[in-house]
Amino acid sequence: MEFRIEKTLSNGLGRAGVIKTAHGEIKTPAFMAVGTTGFVRFLSSEDLRSTGAQAMLSNGYHLRRKASEIARAKGLAEWRAGAKGGLISPKELSATNGERSKRGATVTTGDAVAGSVEEEAHSVGSVVQFAEPWHGPTLTDSGGFQVMSLGSGLGKVVSMEKERHITNTAHKDRLAHVGEKGVSFIDPFDGTPDFIGPEESMQIQCQIGADIHMAFDELTSLADSYEYNIEAMERTERWAKRSLAEHIKYRDDLGYRQNLYAVLQGGRWEDLRRRTAQNLAKMSVDGVEFDGFGLGGAFLKEDLGEILRWCNEELPVGRPRHLLGLSHPDDIFVGAAMGADTFDCVAPTREARHGKIYTRHGSINLRKMRDVGEPLDHDCDCPTCQAGWTLGSLRAMWRSGDEEQKRKYYRLASMHNLRFIIRLTEQIRASIIGEYFDEFRREFLHDYYGQLIK
RNA sequence: GCUGGAAUCGUCUAGUGGCAAUGACAAGAGACUGUAAAUCUCUCGGCUUCGGCCUUCGUAGGUUCGAGUCCUACUUCCAGCA
Numbered sequence: 001m002e003f004r005i006e007k008t009l010s011n012g013l014g015r016a017g018v019i020k021t022a023h024g025e026i027k028t029p030a031f032m033a034v035g036t037t038g039f040v041r042f043l044s045s046e047d048l049r050s051t052g053a054q055a056m057l058s059n060g061y062h063l064r065r066k067a068s069e070i071a072r073a074k075g076l077a078e079w080r081a082g083a084k085g086g087l088i089s090p091k092e093l094s095a096t097n098g099e100r101s102k103r104g105a106t107v108t109t110g111d112a113v114a115g116s117v118e119e120e121a122h123s124v125g126s127v128v129q130f131a132e133p134w135h136g137p138t139l140t141d142s143g144g145f146q147v148m149s150l151g152s153g154l155g156k157v158v159s160m161e162k163e164r165h166i167t168n169t170a171h172k173d174r175l176a177h178v179g180e181k182g183v184s185f186i187d188p189f190d191g192t193p194d195f196i197g198p199e200e201s202m203q204i205q206c207q208i209g210a211d212i213h214m215a216f217d218e219l220t221s222l223a224d225s226y227e228y229n230i231e232a233m234e235r236t237e238r239w240a241k242r243s244l245a246e247h248i249k250y251r252d253d254l255g256y257r258q259n260l261y262a263v264l265q266g267g268r269w270e271d272l273r274r275r276t277a278q279n280l281a282k283m284s285v286d287g288v289e290f291d292g293f294g295l296g297g298a299f300l301k302e303d304l305g306e307i308l309r310w311c312n313e314e315l316p317v318g319r320p321r322h323l324l325g326l327s328h329p330d331d332i333f334v335g336a337a338m339g340a341d342t343f344d345c346v347a348p349t350r351e352a353r354h355g356k357i358y359t360r361h362g363s364i365n366l367r368k369m370r371d372v373g374e375p376l377d378h379d380c381d382c383p384t385c386q387a388g389w390t391l392g393s394l395r396a397m398w399r400s401g402d403e404e405q406k407r408k409y410y411r412l413a414s415m416h417n418l419r420f421i422i423r424l425t426e427q428i429r430a431s432i433i434g435e436y437f438d439e440f441r442r443e444f445l446h447d448y449y450g451q452l453i454k
Numbered sequence: 455g456c457u458g459g460a461a462u463c464g465u466c467u468a469g470u471g472g473c474a475a476u477g478a479c480a481a482g483a484g485a486c487u488g489u490a491a492a493u494c495u496c497u498c499g500g501c502u503u504c505g506g507c508c509u510u511c512g513u514a515g516g517u518u519c520g521a522g523u524c525c526u527a528c529u530u531c532c533a534g535c536a
Contacts, residue, residue: 034488034489036488036489037489059488059489062489085492142488144488145488145489146488146489148488149488157486157487157494158486158487158488159486160487175490188490217488263488298487299487322488324488325487325488327487345487345488346489346491347486349489350487350493353491354485354486354491354492354493365484367482368482398492403492409492
């Protein structure tokens with residue numbers, strides 16, 4: 001994997017560059033859409049492409065039972081994921097009569113592939129049952145997040161707010177338990193006991209064959225102590241070495257080079273963060289080093305920038321860094337300023353499904369938008385806004401009792417929010433290259449957080 | 455016209471003597487950051503010094519310590535028979 005840095009910010013950390021993978025380039029900073037089970041919920045690959053997404057993140061944990069099937073398809077980029085509940089065909093994109101905004105923009109995406117998707121997939125009405133492969137660059141997570149979400153954080157919201165009272169889930173109530181070998185867990189969907197350690201995670205990920213893999217790590221919660229963070233971080237480092245050793249056995253099995261990132265933990269402590277960054281930066285197996293680094297952890301918003309600075313001051317400049325799981329605009333700016341190259345997050349799509357629409361002037365609660373004939377965001381270049389959908393028409397779709405209408409809403413809203421965040425990363429990239437990052441940041445954050453539309 | 459049955463918070467609904475009254479939907483507010491999330495939490499008769507107070511189950515009477523619940527009449531609706 002090749003990573004070329006095109007421009008570095010004056011702070012010496014933030015940068016714009018290009019990552020070259022077997023399935024294409026990623027111009028950074030970049031946001032990767034989360035398609036946990038091989039596709040982004042409610043979106044076809046063409047939909048995803050129309051948002052400007054350059055890469056997709058899936059999850060080895062969720063796909064563990066599909067891994068050999070995916071390997072037979074020659075990897076995630078060639079695999080057609082089954083779309084539970086179906087996808088809405090691209091034909092459905094255009095706003096219906098009377099629902100267009102005043103601008104009356106035309107449909108610019110979707111039509112080109114409508115035929116092939118409809119012909120090849122089992123379609124029920126306008127609902128497509130299989131997602132066409134996402135042929136572009138991909139990344140898989142190791143299942144490390146599930147160590148936390150099914151373990152110490154079971155049933156909790158992952159929050160970045162200090163005010164929230166943070167506690168861990170009691171041991172007896174957890175579905176996942178950490179040991180030196182790996183993590184024993186109960187599958188929350190079917191109750192089956194299972195086990196994933198570094199070796200299992202690498203075997204799964206190498207069968208799935210994403211361009212970038214994550215080492216198996218343990219994400220601690222904000223409630224964990226300094227002492228526990230040392231323990232978990234040191235275990236994560238041992239797991240990283242085992243991950244690397246296992247990964248290099250299989251990384252070329254599908255006929256192209258798969259890459260591995262180590263994940264940095266260490267909570268909010270400078271000594272731990274710097275130490276683990278140094279250790280992972282120099283770690284190698286048979287002379288092979290990690291291809292890049294994942295910046296992991298549960299962060300308080302106010303700590304994020306400092307923590308990233310500690311990590312990235314220690315990490316080698318020439319290898320890419322992925323900031324795991326963050327995408328709110330302020331966090332993206334902090335990440336980009338502090339040297340994160342790629343991002344992923346469920347927030348744009350999840351919040352879209354839950355009625356939160358991103359706009360230049362802050363997010364909007366769709367519930368309040370009854371009969372509002374305005375576009376979702378003025379001057380937005382997303383497929384949804386370009387097709388002329390309005391806040392009122394989306395609200396009606398979302399609140400309608402009709403399942404197909406709702407699915408259509410999920411699709412349109414997801415594309416909008418994804419495009420919003422992806423466009424933001426494109427603008428940040430341009431501002432780094434054009435040397436106006438600080439001005440752009442100030443202006444954008446002022447517009448976004450300064451005058452919230454209530 | 456006769457005979458049954460039914461009327462409850464925007465809607466549907468629970469309730470057969472202790473009730474400001476169940477559940478669902480709708481509505482309103484909030485949350486969500488490597489997806490157990492098309493999810494979750496809260497509000498949802500009025501007022502409140504948060505202890506309560508007031509007004510409510512078609513209308514009007516009655517029985518009872520006490521009535522959404524029992525009785526009588528009326529109104530409206532539904533079903534069956536003419």
